[in-house]
Amino acid sequence: MEDIHNLVFFLFAMWLYITRRRQALFERRLQAARRNTVEKMRRVWELMEEDTFPRRRRRRRQRMLHVLLKRRRRPSIWAVSRSNEWWDEVVPGFTRTEWVHHFRMSEETFLDMCGKLRPAMEKRDTNFRVCVPVKKRVAIALWKLATNSEYRSISHLFGVSKTTVCRCVREFCLAVCTLLVPQEIRFPDVDKLQEMAAGIEQSWGLPQCIGAIDGAHIPIIAPHEKHRDYINGRGWHSIILQGVVDRQGWFWSACAGMAGSLHDAQALRMSSLWQTAEEGRVFSTRTRNIAGVNAGYYILGDAGYPSKTWLLKPFPDDGQLTAEQQTYNETFRKARMMVTGAFSRLRGRWRCLTKRNDSDIEVVKSMVLTCCALHNLCERRGEEYRQEWDAVVAAPTPAVTPGQDGDEEEGEDVRGALMIFFNNLSL
Known part of the structure; x- marks a missing residue:
C-alpha cells in the first residue's frame, strides 16, 4: 500500500513539474515576442525620423504607419457549398x-x-x-x-x-x-355535435355518442429535470398524447405533453377536456331519453378512465358477465375501433411518433400536436393511406389498468340504460 502511495505522489510531482516547466517556457516566449515587436517599432520610427527623407515623404509614411496600426481586420462572410x-x-x-x-x-x-x-x-x-x-x-x-x-x-x-x-x-x-x-382540432358546436351523434348511431347503434377517447405514449429521451416522472409502466421515458376522435377518425380534442408515469385518469384531469366537460359546456347541450334515463352526449373510454355521465367505459370482464353486459361490451368494443384506427393511422403516417425523439420536451409536444393537425388535414382532403405504413413497429403501449386514485363512479345509470337499449334492439 505504501508503494502505491509513493507511486501516486511521484506521478503527481512529475505532472506538476512538467506543467510549471511548460508555463515558464510559454512566458519566456511571450516576453521575447513582445521585445521583438517593440524593437521593430523603434527601428521604424527611427527610420522615419532620419533626415535623409524629405519632410513630405516622412509625413506620408507616418500617416501610413498610423493607418496600419489602427486598421482592423475586415469581417468575412462565407457559406459551405452544398448540393441542391x-x-x-x-x-x-x-x-x-x-x-x-x-x-x-x-x-x-x-x-x-x-x-x-x-x-x-x-x-x-x-x-x-x-x-x-x-x-x-x-x-x-x-x-x-x-x-x-x-x-x-x-x-x-x-x-x-x-x-x-x-x-x-x-x-x-x-x-x-x-x-x-x-x-383542424376544435371542439364541435351544437350542430356538429348532433351530426356526429347521428353518424355514430347509424354506424354502431350507440345513441348520443359523439366520439371515443384514447391515449398514446410518445418515446422521448430522458429529460434533464425530473426524468423519473416520465418513466411509464414499460420502463422507458415518454410523454402522453390524449385524443378524442369522431366517427371518421378525425381529432376534435388533443392534448400532449403530460408525463409518461401518469395514469390515464390523471392525464385526463390535467387536460382542457376535463374542465370543459365538468362545466357542462359541451356534453349537456342536448339530452335524450334512453330506457327512462335522460342521457346527454358522451364519449367512449377504456377501463383506465373514470366512469362519468359524459365518459362511459365497458363492464369489467371478471368472468361473470351477464348476457346483457356481454352484448354491451361487444357493441362498445366495435365502436371504439374508431379511435384505435385513428391512432394507428396517425402513427403510420407520421413515424416520428413511433421512435424515440431526441428533441426538447416542448418541441416534442409541438411535433405531436402538429402531427394530429396534419392527420386531420390529410383525412379531410382524402389523402391516400398505404397499408404498408401499418407495418411500422411502434413502441409498445403500457398496459391499461383500471381507474385508480378515487375515480368517481358516475354514469352507471346511463351505462345501464344503454345495456337495456342494446338488448331491446336484439330482441
Whole structure:
C-alpha cells in the first residue's frame, strides 16, 4: 500500500513539474515576442525620423504607419457549398404517388398548406445569403415528421446545414400550432355535435355518442429535470398524447405533453377536456331519453378512465358477465375501433411518433400536436393511406389498468340504460 502511495505522489510531482516547466517556457516566449515587436517599432520610427527623407515623404509614411496600426481586420462572410440537385431537379419530377410516399400528402395539399403557413414561415433574402424558400422549409419539416430521420441525413438530402434543418422543424411546428391546430382540432358546436351523434348511431347503434377517447405514449429521451416522472409502466421515458376522435377518425380534442408515469385518469384531469366537460359546456347541450334515463352526449373510454355521465367505459370482464353486459361490451368494443384506427393511422403516417425523439420536451409536444393537425388535414382532403405504413413497429403501449386514485363512479345509470337499449334492439 505504501508503494502505491509513493507511486501516486511521484506521478503527481512529475505532472506538476512538467506543467510549471511548460508555463515558464510559454512566458519566456511571450516576453521575447513582445521585445521583438517593440524593437521593430523603434527601428521604424527611427527610420522615419532620419533626415535623409524629405519632410513630405516622412509625413506620408507616418500617416501610413498610423493607418496600419489602427486598421482592423475586415469581417468575412462565407457559406459551405452544398448540393441542391435532389430538391431542384428530382423533386419537381415527382408523381402523385411519389409525393404521397415521401411527404405523406399530394402536391396540391402541400402547396395549399404552404400558402396557409407562409405568413409565419417566410424569410427575406439578406446581403449575405439567399434564404431557404417556404416550400423547401415545409418539405424539410414534413420529411422529419414522416421518417424521423437524423438531422444529418436530412441536411445532406436537401443541401442545407443541420442547424437549418432543426430550425425548420421548430418553426414549422410552431406555425402549425399557431395557424392550423385551431382550425383542424376544435371542439364541435351544437350542430356538429348532433351530426356526429347521428353518424355514430347509424354506424354502431350507440345513441348520443359523439366520439371515443384514447391515449398514446410518445418515446422521448430522458429529460434533464425530473426524468423519473416520465418513466411509464414499460420502463422507458415518454410523454402522453390524449385524443378524442369522431366517427371518421378525425381529432376534435388533443392534448400532449403530460408525463409518461401518469395514469390515464390523471392525464385526463390535467387536460382542457376535463374542465370543459365538468362545466357542462359541451356534453349537456342536448339530452335524450334512453330506457327512462335522460342521457346527454358522451364519449367512449377504456377501463383506465373514470366512469362519468359524459365518459362511459365497458363492464369489467371478471368472468361473470351477464348476457346483457356481454352484448354491451361487444357493441362498445366495435365502436371504439374508431379511435384505435385513428391512432394507428396517425402513427403510420407520421413515424416520428413511433421512435424515440431526441428533441426538447416542448418541441416534442409541438411535433405531436402538429402531427394530429396534419392527420386531420390529410383525412379531410382524402389523402391516400398505404397499408404498408401499418407495418411500422411502434413502441409498445403500457398496459391499461383500471381507474385508480378515487375515480368517481358516475354514469352507471346511463351505462345501464344503454345495456337495456342494446338488448331491446336484439330482441
